Amino acid sequence: MLNNELRYFMAVATTGSLSAASEQLYVAGSAISRQIQKLETRLGVALFDRHARGMILTDAGQILANHVRKSMRDMEYALAEIHGLTxxxxxxxxxxxxxxxxxxxxxxxxxxxxxxxxxxxxxxxxxxxxxxxxxxxxxxxxxxxxxxxxxxxxxxxxxxxPAPVLLLVDGGHPLVWQESVAMEDLHLYPLVLPEAGTTLRQLFDLSCRMAGTFIEPVFSSNNFSALYDFTRHTPDAVTVCSHFSVLWRATRDGMTLKTINNTSLSQxxxxxxxxxxxxxxxxxxxxxxxxxxxxxxxxxxxxxxxx
CATH class of the missing domain: 3.40.190.10 (Periplasmic binding protein-like II)
Known part of the structure; x- marks a missing residue:
């Protein structure tokens, strides 16, 4: 809720001239000028540099305009919070x-x-x-x-x-019963991976290098749904993901998540x-x-x- 001094000041600050502010507010330019001069006198500083082509904010004017805009936003936010549920x-x-x-x-x-x-x-x-x-x-x-x-x-x-990289396999997969799974163990099964460049693939490839092994995927994609369904329909296939990615779907589809014995996959x-x-x-x-x-x-x- 701005008084006339600040309302007229902001109109000129926004439009850049008395004439434009006058058209916007439907108030005579002379009245707007008087209110701005009154505000400048009260503050003891010039708020605008007057030029033939318009009015430009001084440093003091810019500071005031920024504070007025913030106050206006805060008022809008307060009204939104008051209305709450609406x-x-x-x-x-x-x-x-x-x-x-x-x-x-x-x-x-x-x-x-x-x-x-x-x-x-x-x-x-x-x-x-x-x-x-x-x-x-x-x-x-x-x-x-x-x-x-x-x-x-x-x-x-x-x-x-934390969203560690986990192994996702069918509930009847041999790895489900294995107490600890290492990167080397994955050589025995069809590997399904996201495309290179994703954070998950970066961590997986880094973990392979640290373990001194290399595993070529039988299927890769930039679409997790494709990776998931391919794994479900390929006997003994394994893929990797976070538990958040399959929070409810894995249980519903009879899939199991297993941790991999590699600290690099926990980053x-x-x-x-x-x-x-x-x-x-x-x-x-x-x-x-x-x-x-x-x-x-x-x-x-x-x-x-x-x-």
Missing amino acids: AVRKALVRLACTDGMAFDLLPGLLARFRKLHPGISFDLQVGSAMQVAEWVRRNACDIAFQFSLAPEKEVEIIAAW RMLQIQVPGSKHRPAAVNAFLTMIAQALESEHKAWMARLG
Whole structure:
């Protein structure tokens, strides 16, 4: 709620001239000029450099304009919070994730959230780790989910969980009964891997080199759904993923996750990311709260199963 002095000041700061501000506010230019001069007198500094072609903010004017804009945003945020549930009833939440998160986990959590808030719509874009990082930095999404080897720059990390690379096999696979699985053991079975360049493939290839072994996959793809179904339908095949990628689907399909005896495969983290220094609408905050709680609960349950 701005008084006339600040309202007229911001109009000129935004439009760059008294005449343009006059047209915008339907107020005489002379009245606007008097209010700005009154504000300058009260502050003891010039807020504009006057030129024939318009008015340009001085350093002091720029500082004031920035503070006024922040106050206006804070007021908008306060009103949104006051309306609370009304703000959550109808909104679009833009999501971005890498391929593994789109396979099973996110669709299930989105459906769960919409049962509580049926007015919320979601748009989910799936890309590479580099694409997702760029989308969140450019504010092209409200929330991003990705498996990362290191913290991303210029983004805020809301929560993170260990997401080690695990072996995924059929429930009747010989490796299920093997107490400890090493990289060398995988030579005996058809190997299914994501394409080169993904964080998962990078860690797997690094672990092979450290173990002094090399394993050529029988099938690779940039689509996790294809990797998963190929593994299901190929006798004795093995693939790799995080437990988050197949949180509910693996159990339903009779698949089993096994740890691999290699510390290099434990470096990945699942991160929930949001654009830095950006106010989040009520719907985004509500979804973030729900999904962070759900992932924390599921991760604890997985750790308990590991013993």
